[in-house]
Amino acid sequence: MVVKIDYHSNSEIIEWQWASDNKLMLYPYWTSCYLVDGLLIDSGAPGGEKDLREFVRSLPPNKMIDTCFITHTHEDHAGGAHLLNTEFGIPIYAGEKAIEILKRGRTYPDYRQMAWGTKLLPVNAKITKGPLITKSKKYTFDLFPMAGHAPELITLIEKQQQWAFVADAVQPKYKMIFGGKSDIPEDISLIYQSLQSLYNFTEGMDQLLIFSAGNGVLHGRDFLIKKMNEIQELHSKVHEKYKELRRSGYSEKQIVRKILKRVFRKESFIGQMTRGALSKTNLIISLINWQID
Ligand SMILES: [Zn+2]
Incomplete structure (x- = not known):
């Protein structure tokens, strides 16, 4: 397995990236989760459990995870939640629509197993609606729904810092592979609407940083305009x-x-x-x- 760790915004944000090294894959598919002041946003893929365990154990006391928020239930985002909850006692939070799916766990076709590991284990997540305040009360995240890629997808926005953690809600390119009549029912009109709402919500944030899952950090609200035009x-x-x-x-x-x-x-x-x-x-x-x- 392949792990990469990146640091952003004066190391306030740790990005843990994971990809399978399955030889059947032509190139690696990356997913990432972000650790900000004790809050872990997403949890990687089921295949990354062993590496995630190592990552959690390697964290110094001042960087320990005390809460995990799952943006949506796709296996490359919710895959480590079971481990974090059962082995480390870390409470898992998610939006209302994600709770039931997370409770059931999920299986998925073998081509996705190749990239992300065999199955999503069930986890009892707690519903959260209001803002998420981090451990040292340094950061407050607004929960901002962005349907389209997944109906339940919720992104986290820190207004003061001008950070948007968008998971898969913003993609670097839209002429791409797309879910259809499956357990990944994507909708391009909702994706467009979500980009528009994010653009409106972030008005005045001239230094907006958009943290994606596996596609690095995207810069500025202009990027959202570019995507909408595309x-x-x-x-x-x-x-x-x-x-x-x-x-x-x-x-x-x-x-x-x-x-x-x-x-x-x-x-x-x-x-x-x-x-x-x-x-x-x-x-x-x-x-x-x-x-x-
Ligand atoms: Zn996804």
């Missing part, structure tokens, strides 16, 4: 082609296939490997379903 452009391109192909009498299925070829050139390797579960095709369908009056 999605809008993709949306109009897809709808333009859609109308044209509809007029020519193609079926919905044929239209999706033709848009894939014309706008995205071809399906990604992951799209093929997952038989469409995580694919560009799903993004096209979600873009088509997104009607703007």
